[in-house]
Amino acid sequence: MIESSGYAVWHGLTPMGEFLRDNDPDMFLVSGADSHVVDAAGRRYLDARSSMWNVTLGYSCEPVKRAMARQLDVLPSGTVMRYEHPPRTTVDYAAALAAVLPAPLRHIRFGNTGSQMTESAAMLSRFYRRMTGETDRHTVIALHSAYHGTGPLATALTDEPVLHDYSAPVDQHVVHVTTPPPVSCEPGACTGECIRPVLDAIDSVGTDHVTAVMFEPVSGTSFLPAPPHYLETLIVECRRRGIHTIADEVTTGAGRVGAMTYVERLTEVPDMLVLGKGLSAGYFPLAVLAVGSPVFDALTHPPVRLGFPNGSTTDGHPLGAAAGLAVLDILGADGFFDGVRRRSADLVAMLTAAAESEPRLGAVRGEGMLLGIELVDENGEPWRVREVNRFRLACRDQGLLTSYSLGVLPLLPQLTVSEADCRELVDLLLKALAAYRPA
Numbered sequence: 430m431i432e433s434s435g436y437a438v439w440h441g442l443t444p445m446g447e448f449l450r451d452n453d454p455d456m457f458l459v460s461g462a463d464s465h466v467v468d469a470a471g472r473r474y475l476d477a478r479s480s481m482w483n484v485t486l487g488y489s490c491e492p493v494k495r496a497m498a499r500q501l502d503v504l505p506s507g508t509v510m511r512y513e514h515p516p517r518t519t520v521d522y523a524a525a526l527a528a529v530l531p532a533p534l535r536h537i538r539f540g541n542t543g544s545q546m547t548e549s550a551a552m553l554s555r556f557y558r559r560m561t562g563e564t565d566r567h568t569v570i571a572l573h574s575a576y577h578g579t580g581p582l583a584t585a586l587t588d589e590p591v592l593h594d595y596s597a598p599v600d601q602h603v604v605h606v607t608t609p610p611p612v613s614c615e616p617g618a619c620t621g622e623c624i625r626p627v628l629d630a631i632d633s634v635g636t637d638h639v640t641a642v643m644f645e646p647v648s649g650t651s652f653l654p655a656p657p658h659y660l661e662t663l664i665v666e667c668r669r670r671g672i673h674t675i676a677d678e679v680t681t682g683a684g685r686v687g688a689m690t691y692v693e694r695l696t697e698v699p700d701m702l703v704l705g706k707g708l709s710a711g712y713f714p715l716a717v718l719a720v721g722s723p724v725f726d727a728l729t730h731p732p733v734r735l736g737f738p739n740g741s742t743t744d745g746h747p748l749g750a751a752a753g754l755a756v757l758d759i760l761g762a763d764g765f766f767d768g769v770r771r772r773s774a775d776l777v778a779m780l781t782a783a784a785e786s787e788p789r790l791g792a793v794r795g796e797g798m799l800l801g802i803e804l805v806d807e808n809g810e811p812w813r814v815r816e817v818n819r820f821r822l823a824c825r826d827q828g829l830l831t832s833y834s835l836g837v838l839p840l841l842p843q844l845t846v847s848e849a850d851c852r853e854l855v856d857l858l859l860k861a862l863a864a865y866r867p868a
């Protein structure tokens with residue numbers, strides 16, 4: 430019975446052969462509290478991946494649960510897909526969210542997933558060109574190793590050629606730019622060379638054919654944050670050429686980096702901003718696209734009957750908005766983000782100390798609770814992604830859930846993780862390394 434219900438679940442991102450081989454009917458999760466989850470066999474895991482990086486406030490967030498329960502009682506459903514009678518909670522949430530985003534990103538468009546919203550952003554940029562008569566501007570430039578989700582356009586924006594091949598045809602008007610990690614880009618010392626690959630790509634496509642550049646402020650593959658000055662230069666140079674900039678903060682936003690957004694530290698504001706994952710603390714599918722006035726104004730009187738033809742039935746669902754409002758209250762409490770940054774510094778210090786006695790552990794990357802620790806071989810070379818994935822399973826066997834990446838073990842615990850949880854995380858990581866035998 431349990432076994433057949435297990436086989437009923439399928440998700441394409443896990444090869445089914447692997448899933449069926451490793452399938453253990455008792456591994457299905459049945460409960461969660463704070464930073465831990467429990468499976469059907471009663472095994473307890475420290476969830477250092479926050480489910481899919483989204484359960485940012487843990488599994489016992491009472492204010493979010495209560496807000497959703499209240500909303501269920503009064504208006505359990507609704508939509509903004511047709512802006513006729515939008516749910517009041519959704520309108521209130523949009524206003525509250527806009528107020529904490531960098532001006533002029535004041536107009537909020539709702540969706541359910543990050544993929545839906547990155548696609549929406551790129552399509553909105555193209556739609557804007559219809560409004561302004563620049564109809565040759567189709568191409569979207571994204572950065573090397575970017576992850577922007579799945580879907581015909583989001584997959585194209587994601588720089589994983591294997592996904593392109595196997596999902597083909599994906600959107601053809603996307604160009605990826607090989608950007609060296611811009612670690613040395615500082616104001617004053619910057620020669621502009623750091624964004625040369627982006628400018629070269631714009632020149633080779635033709636400025637009049639490029640509509641937008643999309644970027645993740647901290648790569649979810651390498652866990653290297655982009656220096657603020659690099660992003661500021663990118664925004665200025667794109668604006669000079671009439672090209673939109675789209676910040677994809679699906680992972681970095683809503684507190685992950687110890688702030689509401691990464692881009693709020695910049696002196697320049699991108700034209701569009703995508704948020705998802707932690708917006709509802711993972712308690713409801715919720716993602717948004719925030720746009721500034723120039724884009725919004727151009728859309729107020731579109732010459733087509735439907736306006737911007739993009740959206741889904743459950744956009745602006747009031748349960749997500751109720752969760753989002755409760756999350757904003759928590760994130761906005763005095764000292765919350767300072768606390769996240771302090772706890773992050775504690776965790777980085779513990780990991781760095783562990784790496785001193787464990788040669789397979791390298792440097793810690795990232796910021797806030799968006800961290801990754803390098804895994805290296807005896808020559809200092811990064812572990813291959815397949816190896817990191819095998820090691821992730823060794824971590825799971827010790828009671829530690831993580832994701833995997835090329836040469837890096839991603840560590841994204843909850844923003845509310847305790848000091849004891851951080852200690853447990855490092856202990857379990859060391860135990861997993863002690864037990865691990867390479868293939």
Ligand SMILES: Cc1ncc(COP(=O)(O)O)c(C=O)c1O
Binds near residue numbers: 577578
């Ligand atoms: C930066 C970034 N953009 C977009 C997405 C896609 O979001 P979703 O999985 O909600 O579709 C993700 C998901 O991991 C992401 O990390």
